[in-house]
Amino acid sequence: MKQYSNDLASRQAVVQALQALGDKNLNKGTSGNVSVFTGEGMLITPTGVAPEALLPEHVVHMSLSGEVDEDQLTPSSEWQMHADVYSGKPGVSAVVHCHSPYATILACARRAIPAMHYMVAAAGSYGIPLADYATFGSKELSEANLDALSTSMACLLANHGQLAIGFDLPAALKLAELVEEQAHCYWGTLAIGGPVLLDKEQMDDVLSAFMTYGQQEKRRDLASGNKFNQED
Numbered sequence: 001m002k003q004y005s006n007d008l009a010s011r012q013a014v015v016q017a018l019q020a021l022g023d024k025n026l027n028k029g030t031s032g033n034v035s036v037f038t039g040e041g042m043l044i045t046p047t048g049v050a051p052e053a054l055l056p057e058h059v060v061h062m063s064l065s066g067e068v069d070e071d072q073l074t075p076s077s078e079w080q081m082h083a084d085v086y087s088g089k090p091g092v093s094a095v096v097h098c099h100s101p102y103a104t105i106l107a108c109a110r111r112a113i114p115a116m117h118y119m120v121a122a123a124g125s126y127g128i129p130l131a132d133y134a135t136f137g138s139k140e141l142s143e144a145n146l147d148a149l150s151t152s153m154a155c156l157l158a159n160h161g162q163l164a165i166g167f168d169l170p171a172a173l174k175l176a177e178l179v180e181e182q183a184h185c186y187w188g189t190l191a192i193g194g195p196v197l198l199d200k201e202q203m204d205d206v207l208s209a210f211m212t213y214g215q216q217e218k219r220r221d222l223a224s225g226n227k228f229n230q231e232d
């Protein structure tokens with residue numbers, strides 16, 4: 001787990017991560033948001049500042065209960081969803097949320113990603129779950145998100161987008177990118193009759209193989225309570 005703090009380096013990491021989301025075609029405009037856990041609270045991107053205009057001093061430091069430090073901009077409207085991840089999932093250091101195109105298509109069709117490709121296991125589970133719909137920025141959305149993350153390190157948010165967590169920002173970004181790749185792949189298979197799903201034994205083999213990698217083992221620990229579900 002990477003330790004971030006309310007310093008320039010951590011602020012720069014948040015800025016770079018939001019800009020990287022755009023470079024990877026996972027985010028356009030001001031809809032995406034990024035945060036890191038600082039121990040006392042979190043650093044989170046502000047609302048309404050375009051990624052290309054974002055500077056380290058624009059990044060907002062606030063408590064997990066919503067108190068914003070003095071002289072800060074207004075935090076992302078999704079701050080609650082970020083804060084509740086840090087409160088509810090000890091060990092997580094970074095959260096990335098975006099409306100990446102294919103993840104959002106599936107989220108709008110309310111299609112969780114099943115065990116269709118072995119790499120869904122990179123989220124620590126047998127698929128990428130779908131969080132129930134709730135209004136953006138609401139406590140209900142945050143609760144739905146946390147519920148979906150009880151079995152995974154990433155989820156789709158119904159009629160909204162996707163969210164990925166990690167032990168550091170590069171890991172969360174990489175996972176958000178993987179969710180989008182898997183969503184694109186699933187979308188494609190649905191157009192030609194749907195995927196042939198891997199069975200529990202095949203996915204258990206993949207999850208076991210991934211556990212030989214340090215990060216994956218930690219992911220599996222965090223995404224505890226895995227349930228196998230071949231339904232989409």
Ligand SMILES: [Zn+2]
Binds near residue numbers: 097098136160161
């Ligand atoms: Zn959003």
